[in-house]
Amino acid sequence: MIEYNRYSWWKTAFSFRGTALPRAGWRVLTCVLYALLVQATFELGSDLQLYDEQRFLGIDPVGHAVVGSLLGFLIVFRMNSSNNRYWEGRSHWGQLINSSRNLVRFGCEYGERGSTLSRLVAGYVISLRRSLHGQRDTEEVDVYLPAELCEQVSRFGNIPTGVTSAISHWIGEQYRKGKLDSMQVRHMEDQLSKMVDAQGGCEKIQKTPLPFIYVAMIKQLILAYLITLPLVLCERCGWWSPVLMFVVSLALLGMEEASVEIEDPFGSDGNCLDLEALTLTIARDAGQLALFKPVFICDDQHD
Amino acid sequence: MIEYNRYSWWKTAFSFRGTALPRAGWRVLTCVLYALLVQATFELGSDLQLYDEQRFLGIDPVGHAVVGSLLGFLIVFRMNSSNNRYWEGRSHWGQLINSSRNLVRFGCEYGERGSTLSRLVAGYVISLRRSLHGQRDTEEVDVYLPAELCEQVSRFGNIPTGVTSAISHWIGEQYRKGKLDSMQVRHMEDQLSKMVDAQGGCEKIQKTPLPFIYVAMIKQLILAYLITLPLVLCERCGWWSPVLMFVVSLALLGMEEASVEIEDPFGSDGNCLDLEALTLTIARDAGQLALFKPVFICDDQHD
Amino acid sequence: MIEYNRYSWWKTAFSFRGTALPRAGWRVLTCVLYALLVQATFELGSDLQLYDEQRFLGIDPVGHAVVGSLLGFLIVFRMNSSNNRYWEGRSHWGQLINSSRNLVRFGCEYGERGSTLSRLVAGYVISLRRSLHGQRDTEEVDVYLPAELCEQVSRFGNIPTGVTSAISHWIGEQYRKGKLDSMQVRHMEDQLSKMVDAQGGCEKIQKTPLPFIYVAMIKQLILAYLITLPLVLCERCGWWSPVLMFVVSLALLGMEEASVEIEDPFGSDGNCLDLEALTLTIARDAGQLALFKPVFICDDQHD
Amino acid sequence: MIEYNRYSWWKTAFSFRGTALPRAGWRVLTCVLYALLVQATFELGSDLQLYDEQRFLGIDPVGHAVVGSLLGFLIVFRMNSSNNRYWEGRSHWGQLINSSRNLVRFGCEYGERGSTLSRLVAGYVISLRRSLHGQRDTEEVDVYLPAELCEQVSRFGNIPTGVTSAISHWIGEQYRKGKLDSMQVRHMEDQLSKMVDAQGGCEKIQKTPLPFIYVAMIKQLILAYLITLPLVLCERCGWWSPVLMFVVSLALLGMEEASVEIEDPFGSDGNCLDLEALTLTIARDAGQLALFKPVFICDDQHD
Amino acid sequence: MIEYNRYSWWKTAFSFRGTALPRAGWRVLTCVLYALLVQATFELGSDLQLYDEQRFLGIDPVGHAVVGSLLGFLIVFRMNSSNNRYWEGRSHWGQLINSSRNLVRFGCEYGERGSTLSRLVAGYVISLRRSLHGQRDTEEVDVYLPAELCEQVSRFGNIPTGVTSAISHWIGEQYRKGKLDSMQVRHMEDQLSKMVDAQGGCEKIQKTPLPFIYVAMIKQLILAYLITLPLVLCERCGWWSPVLMFVVSLALLGMEEASVEIEDPFGSDGNCLDLEALTLTIARDAGQLALFKPVFICDDQHD
Structure with a gap:
């Protein structure tokens, strides 16, 4: 269990240890890189006028x-x-x-x-x-x-x-x-x-995780959502698209990772019970x- | 009960067995085909100028x-x-x-x-x-x-x-x-x-499912929503519409199927209690x- | 209690008996007719150019x-x-x-x-x-x-x-x-x-319904929402507006009716306990x- | 406790006694008047071309x-x-x-x-x-x-x-x-x-209301939201804006008032326990x- | 515990002591100032035509x-x-x-x-x-x-x-x-x-706060959301943007602060149990x- 002062707002907001960032960080980074790639492809395509921008639309x-x-x-x-x-x-x-x-x-x-x-x-x-x-x-x-x-x-x-x-x-x-x-x-x-x-x-809590079908479906939906997100944004946001991707993927992947860590309170993670x-x-x-x-x-x- | 490593993100996200896909897959496919059909009809209609695009609007x-x-x-x-x-x-x-x-x-x-x-x-x-x-x-x-x-x-x-x-x-x-x-x-x-x-x-859990009226209404609403979705999208998304249909129908039908499977924890499905x-x-x-x-x-x- | 096979998706989705449709059906129909009426008035008004369409706006x-x-x-x-x-x-x-x-x-x-x-x-x-x-x-x-x-x-x-x-x-x-x-x-x-x-x-469940104030407020809000909905849609959806009205009123009125039926599990409705x-x-x-x-x-x- | 027939839809929807209207009614009226005032000011300003409508924007x-x-x-x-x-x-x-x-x-x-x-x-x-x-x-x-x-x-x-x-x-x-x-x-x-x-x-329920900080924050947020709402609507809705204000303020203020009345089930209001x-x-x-x-x-x- | 009359709407809505404002006030102020700064930069940039407004887009x-x-x-x-x-x-x-x-x-x-x-x-x-x-x-x-x-x-x-x-x-x-x-x-x-x-x-409630990982993630997301908010608004709202920032940051930071205060009911804050x-x-x-x-x-x- 991580002890913290519940009134020190800024210190908590900027902490790294004990948050989901160490684990979910790489996935967030991958998402941002993917968004950069999609945006670059879109901009290249529109510069070369490979497609009629009126007809591209996107999702x-x-x-x-x-x-x-x-x-x-x-x-x-x-x-x-x-x-x-x-x-x-x-x-x-x-x-x-x-x-x-x-x-x-x-x-x-x-x-x-x-x-x-x-x-x-x-x-x-x-x-x-x-x-x-x-x-x-x-x-x-x-x-x-x-x-x-x-x-x-x-x-x-x-x-x-x-x-x-x-x-x-x-x-x-x-x-x-x-x-x-x-x-x-x-x-x-x-x-x-x-x-x-x-x-x-x-023992019940330790041996019975959340049903696999839920856990897997949530991860699959996050994946499907994040893969299609840059297609929604590329036309509307321009190069701000990776910034939004960062915020969205941090929200989804970070919260999901936090839930995984809390799910077993008897583990050895920093957030588990002491x-x-x-x-x-x-x-x-x-x-x-x-x-x-x-x-x-x-x-x-x-x- | 399906055992899984709660920290292997990618393996879980790409698994097929034990998820709702084997059962809901056909329904998702039907939805995508339906969306393709609607889109094709719309494009054909607008190419033939059967209707004034200004007036089509859609939902x-x-x-x-x-x-x-x-x-x-x-x-x-x-x-x-x-x-x-x-x-x-x-x-x-x-x-x-x-x-x-x-x-x-x-x-x-x-x-x-x-x-x-x-x-x-x-x-x-x-x-x-x-x-x-x-x-x-x-x-x-x-x-x-x-x-x-x-x-x-x-x-x-x-x-x-x-x-x-x-x-x-x-x-x-x-x-x-x-x-x-x-x-x-x-x-x-x-x-x-x-x-x-x-x-x-x-015995209570096994013999008393969720009331039929709820189960039926949810399925009917999913159906009504998915049937009208391509009419909303056809004008705005173009051929991206079936892609969005795939994500939406996967979300709705997959989650609903997962709930059906978990509802009776004493059944013989993979996700039931061991x-x-x-x-x-x-x-x-x-x-x-x-x-x-x-x-x-x-x-x-x-x- | 209505027995049903929880895996027969299509049969459940298309059932009529035991769902909220027999009771809420008339109300849904009224809503659709109302939407048709509003749409017809709007179209007539805009054909006769009674109002400047730029200025109509709607909700x-x-x-x-x-x-x-x-x-x-x-x-x-x-x-x-x-x-x-x-x-x-x-x-x-x-x-x-x-x-x-x-x-x-x-x-x-x-x-x-x-x-x-x-x-x-x-x-x-x-x-x-x-x-x-x-x-x-x-x-x-x-x-x-x-x-x-x-x-x-x-x-x-x-x-x-x-x-x-x-x-x-x-x-x-x-x-x-x-x-x-x-x-x-x-x-x-x-x-x-x-x-x-x-x-x-x-006896507690049977004699103490949900407080009247909640029940009445929910019905009043549904009414206020459905009455104003065609005003929102008339300009944007055109004649698709009654279709959307059908889906929305089915969702709201159907779910509300289902809740009313389940509320007293000791009644004589089909969905009550056996x-x-x-x-x-x-x-x-x-x-x-x-x-x-x-x-x-x-x-x-x-x- | 107010007795009511749970199947008489229209009678419940049009009732006045026992709902939150007698208490929240004045507040809803105030909101509608305020919206009328804001709309009138906006229309006057745009008629006099006090500001460039392109630049007004609103929230x-x-x-x-x-x-x-x-x-x-x-x-x-x-x-x-x-x-x-x-x-x-x-x-x-x-x-x-x-x-x-x-x-x-x-x-x-x-x-x-x-x-x-x-x-x-x-x-x-x-x-x-x-x-x-x-x-x-x-x-x-x-x-x-x-x-x-x-x-x-x-x-x-x-x-x-x-x-x-x-x-x-x-x-x-x-x-x-x-x-x-x-x-x-x-x-x-x-x-x-x-x-x-x-x-x-x-005695616990009677003597311990919902914490003041929650109650006050919810009221303050409703106020901030309703005060800014006409600024959002004035340009988009025109004179329909007070109609929408009526529906929104009825929803927020009515539901909040209903919650206040139910909070103490041992009071003397009509909706309290008998x-x-x-x-x-x-x-x-x-x-x-x-x-x-x-x-x-x-x-x-x-x- | 703060005693209050649950029916005096306006007095509660305008109270300051006992609400989250004394603590969250500075943070809300910071947010508004930040929004003003961003808006000023944007307006300056667009006056100097440093960027093509068509291409700025924003989030x-x-x-x-x-x-x-x-x-x-x-x-x-x-x-x-x-x-x-x-x-x-x-x-x-x-x-x-x-x-x-x-x-x-x-x-x-x-x-x-x-x-x-x-x-x-x-x-x-x-x-x-x-x-x-x-x-x-x-x-x-x-x-x-x-x-x-x-x-x-x-x-x-x-x-x-x-x-x-x-x-x-x-x-x-x-x-x-x-x-x-x-x-x-x-x-x-x-x-x-x-x-x-x-x-x-x-003792359980006192010694076991909400897991740090949740608390930190919520604060981090609020931060990421509020930092990017003016970028979303600058083009659409103009100088109304700080007003909206005020309402949004009051909602998010105020509610979060209220939750922090209620979390430990045995503390010495005004809202704690007496x-x-x-x-x-x-x-x-x-x-x-x-x-x-x-x-x-x-x-x-x-x-």
Whole structure:
């Protein structure tokens, strides 16, 4: 995630890193060169009077603008669905933060050995982060989990699922020792279920991109639009045509590239979510909740 | 589901399989031929001076563009609602994954014979997949369920509902044997209810298409727009008119076809959800959770 | 609900029944006749040289197109909100299906006389369907409910609410007989609450149309736009003007009519939800779940 | 809420009461007069040849139309968010209906003195309605609640909160008398919590309008657009310019006014929700549920 | 939050404070000056006949308008997502109000020392408000919480999390004293979990701005559009060009600035949520609920 000051207008407008320019730049350049080429051919042809300028005409700008405005809707539709995925991904991690706080707070109030629970929870979110980043091992996780457990969960097809099973086992142990009753078990399992739901939500976003047919059609339409654009402009704009081509292709290709980058919020691009910071928050809060023993002053004085 | 590299711009833009072209291609071709025909008639007429060109005029491009821009909104509305159905369908399957993990993990921690439960859950999702694909039998399901049960559930109007009844029976058995108390029964039934809700959600998407009146009106408007388009263009574009017709009809017909394909995410098209992979994930995780027996090192050393 | 093959493009595009044409057709015709009249007046005036054509000008097409594009947004807004209502209505019935399955399955596993429960549930959804269709009696319902109960519930202001009270009473009876414990009562009441929530959702959709002020403003704007349209076109399009009027009025009036028809998904139009089929599904599944007694092969052989 | 027949097209299109015209009418008139004035000045100037008509030009219509189309989006955005608030408000009242039915039905099945509960619930929704209408007293409420209680709750900063406390107390009494066990208390408190959530939702809508900055910017843009519009039109439309001004200002000002009226669904305008009818429904259903004693025929005959 | 009368049209339209003008004003001014400069250069050049006016042409207005309409969509997309964040933030605080009412009402009915609970809840929301405003201390909070507890929670990385732990401890104390049973503990912990979820939601909104890539691209496109706009207009509008520039730049820059201000609803701008008022409401209601002892008249008289 890129931190920025939301009020420094000019600095943001002139930034290059973190924008879509590094990736879409070459495509925009290609478009401008293509427009220059078409314009040069047109001017050459009209100088040599190869064709009657009255009869050249070119593509009707209003008809062409209908495609342009359809493309505008499509790109905003694309941006919007990428942004929803991003926000949904962030919300799932927000749910992980909330539920881990609830789980550890409750577990430490009623169970014993809360620090084991807090370590299990920290190990869970780290294993989930690594799993979302495509790493299938228990590195980093082994700081929080005992080696035997690491070894066991690493045999799971989905490692975080193995860790949830260990958390369930911790709860079950407390139940069998009589520290938690059946109702309290259920409360904790509910919080754990919410964490598993959030995990499933993250995996859904990561494994299910926007349908290929949409993505491909949008790219094909952008291509068809940009290829025909200089034919619309050559007669009307003269040598200003490549300038307009620059603005239009920057708009279409830049926005499309931005949507591609935001689509997977768990990737490694600069604009993706900072999962390291989120896991650290969870590990810190879980640890502090496990250690907390509130000392009330005698309440009677207050009533 | 079609896997693709989201960063290979040109490869995606030039792909043919998996896009709407194979289906909408013929319609686009028809449109281009129609535009050629109209243009040829117009040119012939103006060469023969059948009509005074000053008086021909044709349809006003700005008025016509209003219909074009309305069509643009309609098609994005259509794409958006198809995409929402797709994503809702995927979310229901995500819920099935999450709840099956929660159900099996809990069942194995507190009940006994967890492997039976994991087989029932695997059988349930397979029967649901087959039911969504329109197959009314217990093939594949019989790998996981005993033959008598298969025979019983195959008499149900809705086979997965029969399997949920068997899962409820498993929970009830554990309850009557005293392995689970009433609270734990309720927790498991809650998870099962979520799976039934997800099943109902999938059936809703499959059985309720977009209202016919919308679908028909959009197609009729596309038709009316494309039929009148060459009359708008013939005078202004000359022989460039079929080129513009190609771009416009590709945009409208292609996007509409893409929406039709995405509308039913449980179909057999290339762009539909890969239900086989999702059921395999559930079956694998359920099996691994049933076998897992976590061994903690003595926790005291850590505290 | 109108069944249709989503891949037969031409058949759908040329269908008449089930589209908005039967209702909006007359209005479209009126518009075309009006455009013909205006055009004839204009041509007559210019033939008689009643006005200097240089000075006639007419309404500016670009300024007028702004209103047209605003109307486009409004109509898509209207379509979208109608479609959301339709889908929300369908989702509430989906919830009724899911919760009735969960309720009957649980009730039959732990209670006794499950068949009474399944009849009460079937009676409930039928009375709800009749209530949504505006019928205030217990016809059809009396197939499933005993006559005394029918008589009692028919005195309720809201008949389905009376039936839910009877279902609650069934649960309470089982509780007092000791078949269900307090926890199981609560699980069943939770499912019943979900059904009542879905009922309330349906009644909300039926009784609260889109605010009158929106509906009236959209109709007034369509009228103002269509009345002024021929004044924009008469000079630019000549006798093509009624053709464009046909396309534009078909788009605006047709889409608006389609939205009106979809707005109430519980009506009796062809495009409304098929509540008969949905109630039949619930009655069938409830009956089959009540009769089901799963026979497991001895599980030990499998473990 | 204004009742209307959704199929009477012409009657709705020509209605005046309940539309935005009574309020926005003066503003539309002002705009038309302003356009007449500008046009007269322009015609006078060109008759006197104060300026070279070639050089007058006026504002470019295409550039101006971009602002117009942005305004179109903004107004649909505004309408949409007002409509969402309206629908959310209606949904909260739907939740009140559902939860009150669930609460009273359950309370009467398992507790005693259900009629007291039904009176408390009726008093609660009436006090909520009055509180949303800005009335800080217990009139009307005192029909359902005993005088002492009325006096007590009237000291609350938020009167409905006081009544919920009384409902909680009723539940607590039943618990202490042993009529309800702890689980049943929780079920009723859950339903009560949903009612409190719905109340909070209503208060949120009432007290948090659309941010001022949005509302002000939209009005300022409409103003800037309408002031410059005659400058765009004067040369192109001639004396048709005020006609177009009428249509455009009706569209912009009318839609904006409609959004303002819908924004607060709990107001006293004609288009607001009919809270009286909704509270009556709740009071009626609560009363009937409290009196209902279902008499089953002996079920054995049916099995 | 800025209070305003939603029916005073002119006052709102002419207000300056609270709108985007104070911030975006300079940028709009810069744009107008730039347009004046370009126009002057163009007029000078054409007076000196530096270029053949036939050949100057300038950028095609229709092609340029496509970028303008895309920008329109983008800005409405931006406004909409800012508004959703604002409303989601408000809804989380609404949830805090609802849950605190539910928690305190229940706690006072079944536990003892309700006033301690109400003070803890008040302290919690105040510490959350201060934490959202970036203040890491226990000022103001110490009015409600005992000094030792203040000291303890101030050591937490996230202070409100420390206070929730104290609330959990209060519940646990009541449980260990036998005032609350396990079911009632769970009900209160559920309400507390909802408050923690709301807290997490607020922190999510505060810490996760709109992705940088979107924000930067929108600003860059606005810049590219406004820089090229005078080149489109200079020939067509003459000296009216700066007037149109004023309207366009006001629309684009003003709306963008408004979105920036609304994006973080917990900031200190005039348009942000009034968290002080919301915390006061919670503290007041919690205090009044803790003191309330409803006295029923003997109910028998009413039945």
